[in-house]
Amino acid sequence: MKPESTDTLPQTPGVYIMRNSSGAVLYVGKAKNLRSRVRSYFTGARDSRYQIRFLMARVADIDYIVTDTEKEALILENTLIKQHRPRYNINLRDDKTYFSLRMDPAEEFPRLSIIRKVRRDGARYFGPYSSAAAAREVLKQLYRIFPLRHYPLETCKRRGRPCLYHQLRQCSAPCHGMISQQDYAALAEGAALFLEGKNRDLLKIFRKRMADAAVAQNYEEAARFRDLTHAVEVTVEKQKMVTQGGDMDALGIFRHAGHLEAALLFIRGGSLIGSRNYSFSWEMEDEEGISSFLSEYYDKDVYIPGEVLLPARIQGMDSLGEFLSEKKGRRVAVTFPRRGTKAELVRLACKNAETAAEEKRRSRQTAETALAELRERLHLPSNPGRIECFDISNIQGRQAVGSRVVFQDGKPDRKSYRRYRIRTVDQADDYGMMKEVLSRRFSGSGSSDPAPDLVIVDGGPGQLNILRQVLSDLKVEGIALAALAKSRVKSGAEEDALKRSDERVFLPGRKNPVVLRQNSAPLLLLARVRDEAHRFAVLYHTDIRSREALQPSARIPGVGEKRRKALLRHFGSLQALSAATLEELIAIPGISRNLASAILDHFRSE
Numbered sequence: 001m002k003p004e005s006t007d008t009l010p011q012t013p014g015v016y017i018m019r020n021s022s023g024a025v026l027y028v029g030k031a032k033n034l035r036s037r038v039r040s041y042f043t044g045a046r047d048s049r050y051q052i053r054f055l056m057a058r059v060a061d062i063d064y065i066v067t068d069t070e071k072e073a074l075i076l077e078n079t080l081i082k083q084h085r086p087r088y089n090i091n092l093r094d095d096k097t098y099f100s101l102r103m104d105p106a107e108e109f110p111r112l113s114i115i116r117k118v119r120r121d122g123a124r125y126f127g128p129y130s131s132a133a134a135a136r137e138v139l140k141q142l143y144r145i146f147p148l149r150h151y152p153l154e155t156c157k158r159r160g161r162p163c164l165y166h167q168l169r170q171c172s173a174p175c176h177g178m179i180s181q182q183d184y185a186a187l188a189e190g191a192a193l194f195l196e197g198k199n200r201d202l203l204k205i206f207r208k209r210m211a212d213a214a215v216a217q218n219y220e221e222a223a224r225f226r227d228l229t230h231a232v233e234v235t236v237e238k239q240k241m242v243t244q245g246g247d248m249d250a251l252g253i254f255r256h257a258g259h260l261e262a263a264l265l266f267i268r269g270g271s272l273i274g275s276r277n278y279s280f281s282w283e284m285e286d287e288e289g290i291s292s293f294l295s296e297y298y299d300k301d302v303y304i305p306g307e308v309l310l311p312a313r314i315q316g317m318d319s320l321g322e323f324l325s326e327k328k329g330r331r332v333a334v335t336f337p338r339r340g341t342k343a344e345l346v347r348l349a350c351k352n353a354e355t356a357a358e359e360k361r362r363s364r365q366t367a368e369t370a371l372a373e374l375r376e377r378l379h380l381p382s383n384p385g386r387i388e389c390f391d392i393s394n395i396q397g398r399q400a401v402g403s404r405v406v407f408q409d410g411k412p413d414r415k416s417y418r419r420y421r422i423r424t425v426d427q428a429d430d431y432g433m434m435k436e437v438l439s440r441r442f443s444g445s446g447s448s449d450p451a452p453d454l455v456i457v458d459g460g461p462g463q464l465n466i467l468r469q470v471l472s473d474l475k476v477e478g479i480a481l482a483a484l485a486k487s488r489v490k491s492g493a494e495e496d497a498l499k500r501s502d503e504r505v506f507l508p509g510r511k512n513p514v515v516l517r518q519n520s521a522p523l524l525l526l527a528r529v530r531d532e533a534h535r536f537a538v539l540y541h542t543d544i545r546s547r548e549a550l551q552p553s554a555r556i557p558g559v560g561e562k563r564r565k566a567l568l569r570h571f572g573s574l575q576a577l578s579a580a581t582l583e584e585l586i587a588i589p590g591i592s593r594n595l596a597s598a599i600l601d602h603f604r605s606e
Helices: 003-008 034-042 050-058 070-084 132-145 153-157 181-195 199-215 219-238 286-298 317-328 341-378 430-442 444-448 461-473 521-554 561-571 574-578 582-586 593-605
Strands: 014-019 025-031 061-066 099-103 112-115 124-129 248-256 259-268 271-281 307-309 333-335 386-395 398-408 418-421 454-458 480-485 504-506
Touching: 003 034, 014 034, 014 070, 025 034, 025 050, 025 070, 034 061, 070 286, 070 317, 099 132, 099 181, 112 132, 124 132, 124 181, 124 259, 124 271, 132 181, 181 199, 199 219, 248 286, 248 341, 259 286, 259 341, 271 286, 271 341, 286 317, 307 341, 317 333, 341 521, 386 430, 386 521, 398 430, 398 521, 418 430, 418 521, 430 461, 454 461, 454 521, 461 480, 480 521, 561 574, 574 593, 582 593
Parallel strands: 248 307, 307 333, 386 454, 454 480
Antiparallel strands: 014 025, 014 061, 099 112, 099 124, 248 259, 259 271, 386 398, 398 418, 480 504
16 A cells, blocks of 8 residues: 555545455544545654554555545444454453443333343433442442332232331332332432432422422321431432532543553542443554544443543544434533533543553563563473463262363453363262363363463372373373462471461472462462362352252143243242142143143152
C-alpha cells in the first residue's frame, strides 16, 4: 500500500478496512473524512510508534465503505468488528461479572430480581453492582423500607400462609391479599425512585401522603408514611452525594507503554456506586482509543445512563450520542466537561485508571520475580509461563474425578481448567486414577492444548513416578515435572509439642525433596496452584455426589424430564410430590390415572 494511493479515497464519512496479503482483516476504523484519516497513517509522526509501524508493514490493501453520516459509520464499524474480530481492534474482556437489579412494571405485583444482562424489554434496571453479593446487600437494605415480594407470585400463592419475610416486616404479602394492588404499586414506585437516587421526589411524595392520611384521620397510615420518610432520610444521610442527581458514567484513561487503562465510574441518582476497569493494547491516539472503547462497551448488554463524561474531546461525539440514544430509547448526552463537579468526576476516573495500571504493573513484577526464583530453585531451563496441576478426588473409589488447573504467568487461567470423570478405575486406586487423567490430557484430544512448561501433581514420589511413566509412554518431551507434597505433622521422642514439617517438592532423578523457604514467593505460588487444583476437583466431586444422591427418587418410571420439572414446579418440592394424593396428581394436565398410580407406587416403594 503506497501513500499516493490514498488520493483516490473520497472525502466523506465511512469505514476503512485494512487487510494483509492473504486478505485477512487486520483493522477496522471509522472516519469523518476517509481520505484524511487513512492518509494520516502514512505521515512521519505516526510512523514513530512501533505498533503503527508494525501494522502498516503488514497492510497490503485498504478497502472502504462510504456512509451518509458519521453515525452510520459508527454502526457499520461495530458490525464489521463483530464479524471479523480484527487483531488490532479493541476486544474488551470484563475483569469481573457485573449485575443489575430488574423490576418489570407490567407484572401485577412487581418485584426486584438480580440479573446479568440489561435488555430492552420495557423493564426498569438499576445498577450495575460489582457482584451478586453487593446487589443482594442493596436488596436487604431496600426490603426494610419497601417490603416488596421476594419470590415468584405463583410459588407464594401455593403456600398456606405468608412467608417468614412477612413476619419480619420485609414483605407486604400481596400473594395472600395483605395489601391492595394500588398500595403495592406505590411501594414499588418508591423503591424505583430510591434506587434511581430521586430521594427528594420520594420524600416529597411520602410527606404529602402522610399529611393527607392525617387530615383524613387515618393515623395508622400516616404513621406508616412517617416511618418510611424517616427510614429514607437516615439512609440518604449515609450516602455521599456527588452531584445533584441523574445517572452518569465517567470515563478516565491512563496510558502506560503500549497499553491503555480505562476506568468507568458509575454515578446513579447522584451517588457514586461503583467502577469497572479495562486494560488493552493500544498505541494509536487516545481519542481513537476512547471512541473504540465506548462503541465496544455500550454495544454489550449494559445499562446506558443519561450522560457519558469523557476525559477528552473526540471526533464524532454527536454521532456517538445519537447511537447511544437509539439503543437506550431516550436522549443520551456525550460530553467533555472542563470545570465543575463533572470535571472532578472525570479526574477521579483518570486517577482510578492510573492506580489500576500501577497495581497491574506491580502484580506482573511480583509474578515475574516468583517465576524467576522458581526457575532457579527447580533448575528449570526458563521461567514456567504455563503451569498445569492435576489432582484426584473420590471417596473410597466412588464418584472419582480428576481436575486440571492452569496458571499462565503466575495467574489462574480459568478458561483452560478441565475436569475428568474417572472411567477405567472403580476402586480406591489414586495412582490408577492419576494415570488415566494424565493419559487423557497428553494424548488424543487433550494434546491439542498448548504444552505446559511445568506439570505439577499433588502428592509425593509415587504420583511423580506415574507422571514420568505416562509422559515417557506417550513420548512427550521438553516438559519440567514436579510433585508437591503437603506438610505433615511430626513429633520427636523428646518433644512434648507436635511440629509440622515443611512442604516438599519432589523432582525426577532426585532422591531428596527440594525444601523451599516457608512463605517464600515460589512456594506460595506452588501451594496456590496445588490448592486450586484440589478445590476444583472437590467441587466437581461434590456436584456429582449431589446429583447422584437425588437421582433415585427423581427417576420416576414413565415420567420424562419435562413432566418431572412440571410436577416439581406444581408441588414445589420432591417431598410435597411424594405426599400428593391420587386426585391431586390426576388434576394436573397430562397426568393420567394410570401414570398417577405409577407415581404413587414409585414413592411407596422408595
